[in-house]
Amino acid sequence: MAFIDGLIGRTFIAFFLGGLISLVTITNPLSKIPLFLSLTGDMQEDMRRRLALKASIYAFTILTVSLFGGVFIMEGFGISYGALRIAGGLTVSVVGYRMLFQNPDVYMASGQGRQDIAFFPLALPSISGPGSIAVVIGISTEIAELKSRLTQALAYSATVSSILLTCVIVWITLRSAQIASKLIGHERMDALNRMMGFLLVCIGVQFIGSGVRAFILGG
Numbered sequence: 001m002a003f004i005d006g007l008i009g010r011t012f013i014a015f016f017l018g019g020l021i022s023l024v025t026i027t028n029p030l031s032k033i034p035l036f037l038s039l040t041g042d043m044q045e046d047m048r049r050r051l052a053l054k055a056s057i058y059a060f061t062i063l064t065v066s067l068f069g070g071v072f073i074m075e076g077f078g079i080s081y082g083a084l085r086i087a088g089g090l091t092v093s094v095v096g097y098r099m100l101f102q103n104p105d106v107y108m109a110s111g112q113g114r115q116d117i118a119f120f121p122l123a124l125p126s127i128s129g130p131g132s133i134a135v136v137i138g139i140s141t142e143i144a145e146l147k148s149r150l151t152q153a154l155a156y157s158a159t160v161s162s163i164l165l166t167c168v169i170v171w172i173t174l175r176s177a178q179i180a181s182k183l184i185g186h187e188r189m190d191a192l193n194r195m196m197g198f199l200l201v202c203i204g205v206q207f208i209g210s211g212v213r214a215f216i217l218g219g
Contacts, residue, residue, distance in 0.1 A: 096200025
């Protein structure tokens with residue numbers, strides 16, 4: 001019984017920490033501050049806070065749907081787990097490369113006239129972009145390969161928890177965007193973006209290696 005409890009605990013912690021580290025790294029909440037401030041420059045503070053909350057809720061919904069729907073989409077199109085992990089790893093690596101050597105969020109600040117900039121461009125593609133969607137779908141393929149229904153349920157709940165906490169971190173960051181921007185400064189934020197980019201490249205390579213291994217094993 002103690003062994004089963006320990007296995008359950010390790011499964012939950014492994015998927016929770018793995019999902020949280022990957023998602024926080026790829027969403028990089030601090031990098032969303034310039035875009036958020038440019039889109040909300042003429043808004044009142046209470047409007048900014050509502051917008052930050054809506055964007056975070058939208059992002060949570062998009063990533064959660066991707067987590068649970070990813071495997072069904074793959075089966076519908078006949079995509080193997082190995083192929084998706086390699087594609088997801090390449091996508092994450094490209095995002096990381098852009099963060100390492102370029103500006104990852106080059107969006108036109110023309111959202112002033114949009115009715116709901118919380119969904120586009122804040123939630124999609126800024127917070128829940130191709131990289132983060134690829135991460136959660138890649139995790140869903142790993143969960144699908146677990147043999148026990150209980151461990152699958154635990155892995156899904158752990159990953160949803162990591163998505164929720166990531167979106168809460170993003171929400172807190174956007175709420176305090178003006179303060180954070182003044183405290184961090186442009187140079188430090190640029191250095192942080194590059195460090196996050198390097199970590200993303202490492203995560204992408206790990207996904208690619210996992211996909212190649214799945215191909216070799218016939219997955």
